[in-house]
Amino acid sequence: MQIQRYIKTSSVMLAASLVSGLAVAQEWQPERPINIIVPWGAGGSTDQVTRATAPILAEALDQNIVIVNQSGASGAIGTREVLEGDLDGYTWTANAIANNANYAVTGLIEGTDIDDWHIYLSVANVPVVSVPADSEFEDFGDLLRGFQERGSEITVATAGVTSSGGTAIGSLSEAGEFEYRMITYDGGNPAVVAAARGEAMVTTQLAVEQSEMIRGGRLRPLAVLSDTALTIEGADPIPPVTEWLPDLPIAPDYFGIFLPRGVPDDVVATMDRIWEEQVMNSDALRDYADRQGAVFDPSYGEEARARAMPIAIQEACAYVERGEAEIDPIEIGIDCDTRTEVER
Structure with a gap:
């Protein structure tokens, strides 16, 4: 599967800055339940993998995690609520990362892009x-x-x-x-x-x-x-x-849980630690992926962002080619002439 072009096989390649940050950051202990807004209906791909991942996080945090299905507008309604909500660390979202990266391109959420999120990827899925x-x-x-x-x-x-x-x-x-x-x-x-x-x-x-x-x-x-x-x-x-279609572009579609930028640093550092120690070594999540036809490939931080960009670029440029883009992807740092990410 061409997914393998984008999947690195070792978690030790996580950015050194993230690792060092774990050593000095204060541990976060949530005082009340955490809400994960799944912006799609129950039983779908995002809902499935979020419900497979949530118990791992709940046990590690010693706190309940409540999954809230809030669908509509291709995931934009629930996603917007998280972006516009309190940045206290108690409201997260889940999705395919290419959606969060491209809501501005499709005109569903103005002024947002992939860097509005702390990214925690769990599996890659294929249609x-x-x-x-x-x-x-x-x-x-x-x-x-x-x-x-x-x-x-x-x-x-x-x-x-x-x-x-x-x-x-x-x-x-x-x-x-x-x-x-x-x-x-x-x-x-x-x-x-x-x-x-x-x-x-x-x-x-x-x-x-x-x-x-x-x-x-x-x-x-x-x-x-x-x-x-x-x-x-x-x-x-x-x-x-x-x-049948040998020239069809193929890129892995990564799914995960995302925290909005601006949440406290100790929330992010604690999630980084849990993701590396618990999620990336979870037999339960691996079994879910094997059973359902997904690819178990957790990552977080800059590594997760790097894995997400190929599908984000592919989908942004596909919207342009099909006449479905409301803005030029260059506004969120994607150049469809070269199919690369550029500085803004």
Whole structure:
């Protein structure tokens, strides 16, 4: 999987400044429960991995963590609440980092970018192209021809234009030169369920959101947006989409928990320590990833930011190419002419 191009294999490569900061920072002990606002519906990819991670944090902090699903506007409503809320360290958010990096590009949240967050990544996820079990499309080649011949007659269930499923079908349509009709739902899980019921002909949501429906035979996976096959526990390997679209850009879609910039330093230092000592060595989180078809790859700080930028750049420039960008990504430091990050 091309994910491996961006995944470093050792946690010892964390920035020295972060390590030294841990040694001198005062430990934070929260005095009341912490809220994590998941800006998507229950059962989706963000919700799943956040609920798998929260018990690790709760035990390490000796404090309850409350997960609040606050969906709407492709995750922007809940994310905005965290950005505009108190910076006391008791309200966090969770998401795919590319969303937080690009809300300004899509016009959903003005004036924000990736550096508004302290980043704690847990897993990398990949979208899967699936159809209902009784679909006429037997493999991705059949579906691709269907798209190219019938265009917007073919409906695609996603969690919205800026969701992982939405950006996946956008990239596929550009590479495959076809049109489609998107039906949006309040989160990845509802979109997957809708496709399994036959309300839509295709879904392009993440593997972790589809795994149970795939194992149960209600969805037929046709391709994974990767350059190597994907194995989900209890199911046959899913072929890579590059067998049909070899030039499709591939980058890992990282998910995690984010604290807004401006929270107290001791909160950040304590989270850094817990992430390195507990999350990055969690068998429970690793088992979740293996079972659901995700890649276990925790990181934090500058290393996490470096891992996040390839997908942030790819998605920002894809919005431009599809005419979905409200601002030029150069305003948040992304140059789509060179597909690189630049100084502002």
